[in-house]
Amino acid sequence: MSSKFAQMSTSFAEENYLKIIYRLSEGHDDDISTNAVAELTQTKAASVTDMLRKLAEKGWVHYQKYQGVRLSPAGEKIALGIVRKHRLWEVFLVEKMGFNWDEVHEIAEQLEHIESDSLIEKLDAFLEFPKTDPHGDPIPTKNGVMPELGYLHLSDIKANKRCVLMGVAKDSAVFLQLLTKMQLSLGAALHVEEVNAFDRSISVSIDNAPAVFISHEVAKNILVKLT
Amino acid sequence: MSSKFAQMSTSFAEENYLKIIYRLSEGHDDDISTNAVAELTQTKAASVTDMLRKLAEKGWVHYQKYQGVRLSPAGEKIALGIVRKHRLWEVFLVEKMGFNWDEVHEIAEQLEHIESDSLIEKLDAFLEFPKTDPHGDPIPTKNGVMPELGYLHLSDIKANKRCVLMGVAKDSAVFLQLLTKMQLSLGAALHVEEVNAFDRSISVSIDNAPAVFISHEVAKNILVKLT
DNA sequence: AATATTTTTTAGTTGGGTCTAAAAAAATAA
DNA sequence: TTATTTTTTTAGACCCAACTAAAAAATATT
Numbered sequence: 001m002s003s004k005f006a007q008m009s010t011s012f013a014e015e016n017y018l019k020i021i022y023r024l025s026e027g028h029d030d031d032i033s034t035n036a037v038a039e040l041t042q043t044k045a046a047s048v049t050d051m052l053r054k055l056a057e058k059g060w061v062h063y064q065k066y067q068g069v070r071l072s073p074a075g076e077k078i079a080l081g082i083v084r085k086h087r088l089w090e091v092f093l094v095e096k097m098g099f100n101w102d103e104v105h106e107i108a109e110q111l112e113h114i115e116s117d118s119l120i121e122k123l124d125a126f127l128e129f130p131k132t133d134p135h136g137d138p139i140p141t142k143n144g145v146m147p148e149l150g151y152l153h154l155s156d157i158k159a160n161k162r163c164v165l166m167g168v169a170k171d172s173a174v175f176l177q178l179l180t181k182m183q184l185s186l187g188a189a190l191h192v193e194e195v196n197a198f199d200r201s202i203s204v205s206i207d208n209a210p211a212v213f214i215s216h217e218v219a220k221n222i223l224v225k226l227t
Numbered sequence: 228m229s230s231k232f233a234q235m236s237t238s239f240a241e242e243n244y245l246k247i248i249y250r251l252s253e254g255h256d257d258d259i260s261t262n263a264v265a266e267l268t269q270t271k272a273a274s275v276t277d278m279l280r281k282l283a284e285k286g287w288v289h290y291q292k293y294q295g296v297r298l299s300p301a302g303e304k305i306a307l308g309i310v311r312k313h314r315l316w317e318v319f320l321v322e323k324m325g326f327n328w329d330e331v332h333e334i335a336e337q338l339e340h341i342e343s344d345s346l347i348e349k350l351d352a353f354l355e356f357p358k359t360d361p362h363g364d365p366i367p368t369k370n371g372v373m374p375e376l377g378y379l380h381l382s383d384i385k386a387n388k389r390c391v392l393m394g395v396a397k398d399s400a401v402f403l404q405l406l407t408k409m410q411l412s413l414g415a416a417l418h419v420e421e422v423n424a425f426d427r428s429i430s431v432s433i434d435n436a437p438a439v440f441i442s443h444e445v446a447k448n449i450l451v452k453l454t
Numbered sequence: 455a456a457t458a459t460t461t462t463t464t465a466g467t468t469g470g471g472t473c474t475a476a477a478a479a480a481a482t483a484a
Numbered sequence: 485t486t487a488t489t490t491t492t493t494t495a496g497a498c499c500c501a502a503c504t505a506a507a508a509a510a511t512a513t514t
Contacts, residue, residue: 047502049463097349107343120322153394274472276493
């Protein structure tokens, strides 16, 4: 019954797990714990164990019990496809529909599961092949390659350096709304005037305005490029 | 636990049933049979019985066993919301993404379940408040009113009358592709030159070209307005 | 090294939405 | 009006994806 060319299809739930395992794997190559996955999927660890076994059977993850999980090449390809769709839809929502950057995540979580290759390629063209989403995150190519942008965390910038805000490392609505309130948006020119040893907060001038304080917690989640 | 203001949410499957019951109810007020629903939902009659009981419990349909089903006002409101989303997304797919009218149905079947009121209102504005979808079907208003367009079936037009093609009563891809092949698209000027008694086919001149034959089966599914 | 704690897995349920097979009701034909 | 056929419903089962409670493994502590 099963053919070499069988086109295995992915359920909504499976796609979510693969996407979350991908997110948790970015930037290192340790295996991911069951609990970590449970937290992001908003499910219980027991449910995760079940699903990991199923994903492993389908060849999308490597999973040994008690040892954690990581994506197989096939699983990573699926995950990158979901992330590509998610980010392209976010661009659409902001650029064409007029949403703010803090409003698009939930809607894109739904749109990322729409299944149509031709739609996503046409959408890409319609948006003029954006390289990044509204939060500065790179959009994987249709061949499943995630561009590496190599940005730095604002929290790692030394005093007296200048940089440009290129992205955020977190897209919760409250965080983004705070940035907006502080005049921190993509492309903003930042000048780190001082790093305060006491609480690791920094004094930053935004677009040449008088410097304001930015907490370490916020700075950690802001991505910049030195200028 | 349950509040007067509880916002009951609809599953994918429930939305499909409500939409299909709506489709089957258009134009008359007889109750719909279990089998009719089963055919369109691509499920078995037994599954339909189950679901109708559930929909009735939630107050979205009136259902007495063995007596058929019809939408309640609440159910009709939900159904019209789905149809509205389906048709707006179809306009988007054709007008903005460059799909042909025979390619959009399946994708819109997925997009119609995306849940975001603000998205659909923004989409409506982005598309400049279209009145009809790419097949000429009216788009329900956001208040849940289905505009009545009052078109005639081409099969009912008398010889020697002129009319304009305003819509189609069927959106299967093969049917739409045939129309395209015959140069029959929305807005085409039609002149019914003859009605052939033998097979009820008609001879029609399209945009002043020499007349061609159109079968009764095709003519039945073409909607026109006399000029 | 032995014990306590945390993490993960197993076992057994549940709910949603489907199915098949068989029974019951309604519609049709004799 | 009775018998036959068709339609619909019931009963019992399955799969998916979640859950809780309890057991087992891994990790941390004394």
